[in-house]
Amino acid sequence: MPTLFRLLITLVFLGGLAYAGMFALVSFVEPEPKEVAVRIPTRELLGETAPTRPAGLPTPNVTSTPAEAPAQ
Template identity: 55%
Template sequence: MPTLFRFVFFIGFLAALGVGGMYALTIFVEPEPREISQRIPTRDLFGNN
């Protein structure tokens, strides 16, 4: 039974690290807005006739 508890605590610890990492990313990383332009071929605009 102690092995099961160790496994559960280890999985919980890994989950806590993952959640903490995601939280840190939302707090400390600010995305930079920028314009994106992409050329679309004319044949794709009017469909395949």
């Protein structure tokens, strides 16, 4: 029985250390907000599906529909 109590006390002590460490991080560390920019490909904005390409080749950032001719 003393071995069981020793194990339980050791586990409670280690749990308390973990809890104290988390509490210290919450109390003393202040996150710094920063600006995040996410690039959205044009084909996603236009609702087009991505063309199938062989593996390893980059996907170009162009649309598959031709541009309209300028009015004259």
